[in-house]
Amino acid sequence: MSDSFSIEGARIFARIHTGIPVLGDFLITETLVVQWIVMAVITFLCIFLTRHLSVTKISKRQAIAELLVDTANKFVRNNTGGGHKFDKLIPFVAALFATSVLSNLISLIGLRSPTADLSVEAAWAIVVFVMITKAKIKASGVLGYLKGFTTPIFIMTPFNILSEIATPVSMACRHFGNILSGLVIDGLIYWALGLASSALLGLIPGVVGRFLSNIPILEVGVPAITGVYFDWFSGCMQAFIFCMLTVMYIANAAEG
Secondary structure: OHHHHHHHHHHHHHHHHHOOOEEOOEEOOHHHHHHHHHHHHHHHHHHHHOOOOOOOOOOHHHHHHHHHHHHHHHHHHHOOOOOOOOHHHHHHHHHHHHHHHHHHHHHHHOOOOHHHOHHHHHHHHHHHHHHHHHHHHHHHHHHHHHHHHHOOOHHHHHHHHHHHHHHHHHHHHHHHHHHHHHHHHHHHHHHHHHHHHHHHHOOOOHHHHHHHOOOOHHHOOHHHHHHHHHHHHHHHHHHHHHHHHHHHHHHHHHOO
16 A cells, blocks of 8 residues: 555656656656657668668668678677677677667757666666676586685675676766766856856947847857767767677676
8 A cells, every 4th residue: 555655656746846747657757758769760770771782782871781780790809809709799789889879969959868867877787787697607607606706715705796796887887977977067068158158248338238148159169169079079988988898798707
């Protein structure tokens, strides 16, 4: 009974105080909606780029698709020793990279980046952690995996467990922290430029000064320059780092 009351209370609170739509027991947050948009865009691009494939007379669309596939193949193989042993990871890593990049850069069109919500990176990190654990168990067996926590001596077991848990935590927090900090810095830049515009244009006497002081002229152009780093470079770099760590952790785990 208490659980049902708490769920209903959460629904009412979401409707009244936050304006968040509710679908059954699920809250339809902005992060969730933007993630659906990201998945829809990626799905559309995959269908668009892979239509009417041919062996001869390759279209520009097919050339782009082949370039993306070749890049994903090289990325995984170059970070796992150059062989084909881990080719099964290629679709997952490619999907992870595309989702991360698009989620990071979607803020450029005014939508809030889903990766500014820690729950998104946490979900990715949990999936990667399960894959790492599976690779370790496959390489050493269940007993060998459990025995690894007691090396080099039994007293190190708690620290080894913490080290194991730290892997997904560090991956999630690194990606989340960089994306969120970029959003915060962008917001501060807009705020500072708005104040500067108001202060400078307010120096103009009369009605013209009062009118122009309400127009944040300095916000035009300058944020685009800083956005090259905080949005484009940082967003792509964090996606690259997360995927590279994913491949390297799984490869190292599979080697035992």
